[in-house]
Amino acid sequence: MADWKPAVPGIVIGDGQDLYVEAMRCSLCDAHVTRQTLACPSCGKRGTLESYRVAGDGTLHSYSIVHRSYPSVEVPFVSAIVDMTDGTVLKGNLRKVDPTPDALRFDMPVRLVLDDAGRTDAEGNRYISYFFEPA
Numbered sequence: 001m002a003d004w005k006p007a008v009p010g011i012v013i014g015d016g017q018d019l020y021v022e023a024m025r026c027s028l029c030d031a032h033v034t035r036q037t038l039a040c041p042s043c044g045k046r047g048t049l050e051s052y053r054v055a056g057d058g059t060l061h062s063y064s065i066v067h068r069s070y071p072s073v074e075v076p077f078v079s080a081i082v083d084m085t086d087g088t089v090l091k092g093n094l095r096k097v098d099p100t101p102d103a104l105r106f107d108m109p110v111r112l113v114l115d116d117a118g119r120t121d122a123e124g125n126r127y128i129s130y131f132f133e134p135a
Helices: none
Strands: 004-006 011-013 019-026 049-053 057-066 077-084 089-094 109-120 126-134
Touching: 004 011, 011 126, 019 109, 057 089, 077 109
Parallel strands: 004 126, 089 126
Antiparallel strands: 011 019, 019 049, 057 077, 057 109, 077 089, 109 126
């Protein structure tokens, strides 16, 4: 997988091609942050953010069924907001479930999956992104 590139910030390709999502937690107020920042967006303190590996499972908090998108993006798909078990909140596509309200329920257990995003850069490197699937 040496030719993989993260499609979004926070995806880490570690030693031995170990893939995971990294976030930061404030040591003072316990806020979780999924983007790089100099200060905690909750309490405003600097130097209190510590990185950690995001949990691999969570529950569906909210979703939208998308019926219109960019050319070459297959629709419909489920755009989901997931509460991870460690307190992190991530947004990504929910796969392997029918994109219908009858197939989705709030608080349904899901797992985090890192996979090919289906795109390449100008040099032919593949992008990797995270998705969710029913647990």
